[in-house]
Amino acid sequence: xxAIAELxxxxxxxxxxxxxxxxxxxxxxxxxxRLIDLTIHAPSSFNLQPWRIVVIQNPAQKxxxxxxxxxxxxxxxxxxxxxxxxxxxGWEKTLETTIAEATRLGAWPEKFVNFLRGAVPxxxxxxxxxxREYAAKDALIAATHLSLAAESLGLNSxxxxxxxEAGVKEVIGAKDNDDIAISLLVPVxxxxxxxxxxxxxxxxxxxFSEKLPPQ
Ligand SMILES: Cc1cc2nc3c(=O)[nH]c(=O)nc-3n(C[C@H](O)[C@H](O)[C@H](O)COP(=O)(O)O)c2cc1C
Numbered sequence: 091x092x093a094i095a096e097l098x099x100x101x102x103x104x105x106x107x108x109x110x111x112x113x114x115x116x117x118x119x120x121x122x123x124r125l126i127d128l129t130i131h132a133p134s135s136f137n138l139q140p141w142r143i144v145v146i147q148n149p150a151q152k153x154x155x156x157x158x159x160x161x162x163x164x165x166x167x168x169x170x171x172x173x174x175x176x177x178x179x180g181w182e183k184t185l186e187t188t189i190a191e192a193t194r195l196g197a198w199p200e201k202f203v204n205f206l207r208g209a210v211p212x213x214x215x216x217x218x219x220x221x222r223e224y225a226a227k228d229a230l231i232a233a234t235h236l237s238l239a240a241e242s243l244g245l246n247s248x249x250x251x252x253x254x255e256a257g258v259k260e261v262i263g264a265k266d267n268d269d270i271a272i273s274l275l276v277p278v279x280x281x282x283x284x285x286x287x288x289x290x291x292x293x294x295x296x297x298f299s300e301k302l303p304p305q
Contacts, residue, residue, distance in 0.1 A: 094121070094244050102241040107287065109246035112167040112279035116147075121243055122170065125278070128239035129172075134228035136210055137188055138181040141229045142270065144173040144262045151261060158257025159275060164248045168277030173262055174233050176225035178269050185210060222271050229273035236276055246281035249274055 097105065117125075126145070134140065146152055147170050155173070156165040165171055181188075189206065192198035198206075217224055233249060240247045255272045256265075264270040290296075 097242040099238065099242075102238040106237055106241045107246070107281075107285045108248040109164065109277075109279075109281040109284060110248065111163050111282040112169065112246070112277065113282050114167070114169065115280045116169045117245065117279060121245070125236065125239055125243060125245070129232055129236040132228070132232035132235040134231070135224060136181075136206065136213070137192070138210070138228070139184070139188065140176045140178070140180060140225040141232050141273070142175045142177050142180065143232070144175060146171045146173060146261075154261045155253075155258065155275075158261055159250070159253035162250070162252055164250065164277040165275070167282070168279040170278050172233070172236060172276040172278060173258060174229040174273040174276065175259075175262060175264065175270050176222070176229045176273050178221050178225055178271065179214075180269065181210065181214065225271065226273045233274045233276050236278070240278050244280075245278055246284060247276050247278045249276055 122145075126143075129143065130139070130141070132141075146155055152165065152168075152171060155171055156162070159165045185207075189198065189203050193203065214221060237247045237249055251274065253272070253275055258272045258275070259265055259267070259270060262270075
C-alpha cells in the first residue's frame with residue numbers, strides 16, 4: 091500500500107470539498123483497490139448491494155462520458171470516474187451469493203436466512219415504482235463512502251448529478267437495459283485546486299427536535 095496516513099472519519103468529512111479540476115496524476119493501483127474495497131463495504135437495504143459501479147479510466151471512455159455530462163471539467167480531468175449504476179432486479183441473481191457469504195461469516199443464522207428468502211421478493215415487489223428510488227438510496231450511500239474514503243486516502247472527488255442518463259447508460263454498455271439506472275457520477279483524483287468551504291445553513295433551519303416546526 092502506498093504510504094498514506096489515512097484520515098479519521100471526522101477529518102475526512104470536514105476536509106472533503108467538491109473538486110472541479112484534477113491533476114493528470116494517476117491513482118496508484120493499490121490505492122484504487124483500497125478505495126473500491128471501502129466503497130463496497132457500504133450498507134444497503136437487506137444487504138442487496140444493488141450498485142453496479144463502473145470505473146472509467148480509459149481516455150476514449152472518459153471523453154464519451156464527458157460528452158454525456160456537459161463536458162464538466164471534473165469528468166474531463168479526473169484520472170478515474172466512478173459511475174454508480176444500479177440494477178433494479180439484480181438481487182434476484184445475487185441474493186444466494188449474499189446469503190452464502192453472510193452464512194460463511196457466521197453473521198446470519200438459518201432462521202434469518204429463511205425470513206429473508208421469504209421477505210425480500212415481496213418487499214421488492216411492493217416497492218413498485220419506488221424500486222428505483224430505493225436502489226438509488228443504496229448507491230448514494232456507497233458513493234458517500236467513496237467520497238470520504240477518497241479524502242482519507244489523500245484523494246479528492248466530486249459527487250455529481252449533472253449528466254444525461256441515456257448518454258451515461260450508452261457509455262457503460264447499458265443502452266437498452268431497463269434494469270439499469272444511473273444514480274451518481276463521482277470523478278476521483280488528486281485535486282488541482284480545492285474549492286473553499288461554502289458553508290452550510292444555520293442548524294436552526296435544518297435540524298429540529300422531535301417534530302418539524304410549522305412550515
Ligand atoms: C448529489 C449531488 C450532486 C452534485 N452534482 C454536481 C454536479 O453535477 N456538478 C458540480 O459541479 N457539483 C455537483 N455537486 C457538488 C455540490 O455543488 C457541492 O457539494 C456543494 O456546493 C457544497 O460544496 P462542497 O461539496 O465543496 O462542500 C453535487 C453534490 C451532490 C451532493
